[in-house]
Amino acid sequence: MSYSAPTETMRHTLEFTAGLGELTRCPPFQDLSADLIDGILEQAGKFAGGVFAPLNRVGDMQGCLLENGIVRSPSGFASAYRELVEAGWNCVSGSPDFGGMGMPYVMQIAIQEMMTAANMAFSLCPMLTQGAIEALTTHGTDQQRALYLPNLISGEWSGTMNLTEPQAGSDVGALRTKAEPQPDGTYRIKGQKIYITWGEHECSSNIIHLVLARLPGAPAGTKGISLFLVPKFLVKEDGTLGPRNDVKCVSIEHKLGIHASPTCTMSFGDSDECVGYLIGEENRGMACMFTMMNNARIAVGLQGVAIGDRAYQQALAYARDRVQSKTLTGADQSARIIEHPDVRRMLLTINDKVEACRALVYGTARAVDSAHHHPDADVRAASQGLADLLTPVAKAHSTDIGVEMTSMAIQVFGGMGYVEETGVAQHLRDSRIAPIYEGTNGIQALDLVGRKLNMDGGKHWKRLFSEMRQFTADLPSSGPLAALEPYLDDGVEALQTAAVNLFGSDEEEILDTAAGATPFLRMFGVIFGGYLLAVEAKAAKALLEKGEGNPSFLEAKLNTAQFYAEQIMPQGTALLGPITRGAATLYAISEEQFAA
Numbered sequence: 001m002s003y004s005a006p007t008e009t010m011r012h013t014l015e016f017t018a019g020l021g022e023l024t025r026c027p028p029f030q031d032l033s034a035d036l037i038d039g040i041l042e043q044a045g046k047f048a049g050g051v052f053a054p055l056n057r058v059g060d061m062q063g064c065l066l067e068n069g070i071v072r073s074p075s076g077f078a079s080a081y082r083e084l085v086e087a088g089w090n091c092v093s094g095s096p097d098f099g100g101m102g103m104p105y106v107m108q109i110a111i112q113e114m115m116t117a118a119n120m121a122f123s124l125c126p127m128l129t130q131g132a133i134e135a136l137t138t139h140g141t142d143q144q145r146a147l148y149l150p151n152l153i154s155g156e157w158s159g160t161m162n163l164t165e166p167q168a169g170s171d172v173g174a175l176r177t178k179a180e181p182q183p184d185g186t187y188r189i190k191g192q193k194i195y196i197t198w199g200e201h202e203c204s205s206n207i208i209h210l211v212l213a214r215l216p217g218a219p220a221g222t223k224g225i226s227l228f229l230v231p232k233f234l235v236k237e238d239g240t241l242g243p244r245n246d247v248k249c250v251s252i253e254h255k256l257g258i259h260a261s262p263t264c265t266m267s268f269g270d271s272d273e274c275v276g277y278l279i280g281e282e283n284r285g286m287a288c289m290f291t292m293m294n295n296a297r298i299a300v301g302l303q304g305v306a307i308g309d310r311a312y313q314q315a316l317a318y319a320r321d322r323v324q325s326k327t328l329t330g331a332d333q334s335a336r337i338i339e340h341p342d343v344r345r346m347l348l349t350i351n352d353k354v355e356a357c358r359a360l361v362y363g364t365a366r367a368v369d370s371a372h373h374h375p376d377a378d379v380r381a382a383s384q385g386l387a388d389l390l391t392p393v394a395k396a397h398s399t400d401i402g403v404e405m406t407s408m409a410i411q412v413f414g415g416m417g418y419v420e421e422t423g424v425a426q427h428l429r430d431s432r433i434a435p436i437y438e439g440t441n442g443i444q445a446l447d448l449v450g451r452k453l454n455m456d457g458g459k460h461w462k463r464l465f466s467e468m469r470q471f472t473a474d475l476p477s478s479g480p481l482a483a484l485e486p487y488l489d490d491g492v493e494a495l496q497t498a499a500v501n502l503f504g505s506d507e508e509e510i511l512d513t514a515a516g517a518t519p520f521l522r523m524f525g526v527i528f529g530g531y532l533l534a535v536e537a538k539a540a541k542a543l544l545e546k547g548e549g550n551p552s553f554l555e556a557k558l559n560t561a562q563f564y565a566e567q568i569m570p571q572g573t574a575l576l577g578p579i580t581r582g583a584a585t586l587y588a589i590s591e592e593q594f595a596a
């Protein structure tokens with residue numbers, strides 16, 4: 001099951017919906033030429049296809065093993081991890097002050113897409129390390145940054161994120177892990193965390209756990225949570241490794257998918273003293289963790305894109321090869337299934353939804369870059385608002401699409417999709433976690449309608465929707481782009497009406513707003529995705545007119561926007577009813593009647 005990174009389409013998205021060219025005019029990225037970007041994507045693609053992809057099935061079949069507190073990764077993983085570190089792909093956006101390459105975040109996202117598509121379970125290890133790097137870069141002290149960042153950026157050490165406890169899942173504020181301050185300024189951590197991804201393994205020489213815990217007398221809920229750095233091996237002042245800290249993996253989960261990613265129950269301070277170091281201020285841990293989680297949410301959204309694309313590649317190859325039935329229009333008894341309308345519909349649906357989600361995720365990552373690096377303060381503020389607004393949509397919509405499209409890829413295979421040997425079933429199993437972790441998609445939808453729509457008086461969505469309207473109004477009145485106009489017009493109108501309906505709702509309307517949250521997020525993802533594909537189509541048309549680029553690729557881009565507008569966007573527009581219907585029917589029956 002080979003993987004070939006779709007660099008041509010990634011490059012188109014990076015340029016025309018993620019605005020990478022414009023971003024490279026910002027001071028920290030001015031050395032990033034188009035040739036360099038092409039070279040990086042090509043090399044990363046080769047690495048993902050050549051090193052990570054061949055281990056995907058091995059990892060799925062072997063899984064991880066816990067032996068006397070040591071987690072054994074599947075065969076080949078430790079040496080592939082070493083290759084990742086040596087090739088420098090662990091965290092390309094790491095600061096050059098600490099040995100990183102200082103690339104834009106959106107470039108890291110593009111590279112991470114390839115690693116994830118090649119081997120989702122494996123890619124989680126660098127993904128969590130990248131989150132830890134982000135949290136430390138933003139909230140760590142100078143000393144903490146100097147001590148931990150170089151090895152985290154290179155991947156010599158890996159990172160984890162420890163929030164969840166048995167009674168504290170979506171409700172993080174319910175966590176009970178304790179942190180006792182010590183006279184020397186360190187803390188003693190005591191408690192248990194569950195479901196910790198890559199919580200224990202031997203691929204990296206140290207693991208830096210970021211752990212949420214409560215100080216004595218801290219306020220209840222999320223206001224009383226602090227963030228701590230807990231190394232597996234304590235790190236001496238000169239950066240060398242000291243003794244083992246009392247943090248250990250006590251069990252690993254048996255799961256539906258991502259078998260090669262150890263999902264660990266971690267025990268802190270069980271038999272001895274577990275040393276932790278405060279990151280940021282006491283009781284401000286959620287703010288620090290959100291730095292890590294926001295980027296992790298974008299990276300999880302990316303998993304939907306990556307795994308959807310991997311499944312698409314396999315479904316397409318199968319559809320071009322499998323001979324079954326005759327064509328409807330001819331007497332050909334040996335048609336390949338790609339010739340049948342329904343198979344074409346499935347293939348276009350998978351490809352186009354994945355491309356729309358790629359544009360959504362890359363666009364969100366680019367907003368993060370602009371928020372950090374644009375020279376104009378107003379652009380930075382507007383970009384931060386856009387990143388905040390889009391993050392729950394990127395996470396939830398793309399991961400839902402990942403599950404739906406891997407399932408559709410199985411349908412293209414027919415019975416062979418359901419048997420494990422083709423490998424496509426693994427993608428569905430692997431993809432299923434993404435709508436659950438990093439905040440379930442239900443929680444993302446509540447974040448979107450509860451916080452993000454109302455942020456700064458709603459100015460971020462108002463600005464975005466007005467840009468979408470303007471783009472639609474400026475479309476030419478004839479030719480292929482004109483055909484997109486009615487779908488975009490209807491879609492943006494419905495999105496605007498839904499947002500106005502949900503915006504600024506008061507206490508009395510809270511259940512109605514929450515009831516509309518998930519369909520609204522879906523509508524947002526579908527319609528905004530269609531708009532982004534239209535932007536890419538417009539750029540493709542301009543290149544075709546100038547006689548630049550690959551005509552076959554660019555013509556397919558025009559068709560992508562057309563198919564999506566005709567077939568997918570009306571499904572988003574039609575959600576206006578469910579969004580605005582309120583909660584009455586949800587609460588019209590009693591709990592007992594659910595079982596009736």
Ligand SMILES: Cc1cc2nc3c(=O)[nH]c(=O)nc-3n(C[C@H](O)[C@H](O)[C@H](O)COP(=O)(O)OP(=O)(O)OC[C@H]3O[C@@H](n4cnc5c(N)ncnc54)[C@H](O)[C@@H]3O)c2cc1C
Nearest residue numbers: 161162163164169170195196197263437438439440442443
């Ligand atoms: C494989 C795997 C890896 C993981 N990796 C990590 C990790 O590295 N670090 C870490 O800290 N955690 C990790 N997790 C935990 C994960 O983030 C949680 O499982 C997730 O946040 C959901 O929490 P829960 O399982 O307790 O579900 P619950 O919170 O019990 O939710 C159950 C259902 O109720 C819904 N629900 C809950 N509250 C609300 C509400 N207020 N409104 C509407 N609906 C609601 C949810 O959307 C969901 O559908 C991982 C989990 C798995 C399975």
